[in-house]
Amino acid sequence: MATATSNKTYATGRRKRSSARVWISPGTGKIVVNGKPLHDYFKRLSSEMMVKQPLALTGNEAKIDVSATVKGGGLNGQSGAMRHGISRALIRLNTELRKILKKNGLLTRDSRVKERKKYGQKGARKRFQFSKR
16 A cells, blocks of 8 residues: 655555565655665665666656665565565656556566475475376
8 A cells, every 4th residue: 555645655565575665755866775775785786776667767766765664585576576666656656657657567566476385295386206006
């Protein structure tokens, strides 16, 4: 659920087992994740680019500050959750951005989660070798 309060806009993003609580506000383009700057939290350039994607597409990279709390999963899932949360918060801020974000698939919650291992099997899908005799 996304809500707008005073000059900060809040939204939640999810991906795999990760969830991100994202607050955006007008500013200079500073991004903070769990109290750390973006480049300190996400070491991979691909994760940084993933987080910045909604801001770059809408032309708000240097206009909006982002503060986020991410939990669960790994770094890849967390960056995807942040991207989803930022996209949803941007729509709350300006509904005209929905068309751009929707076209690029940033509003769809990617629900693919690792399948659990079943009892009596080697893994989620793998079975033991069949023998007739």
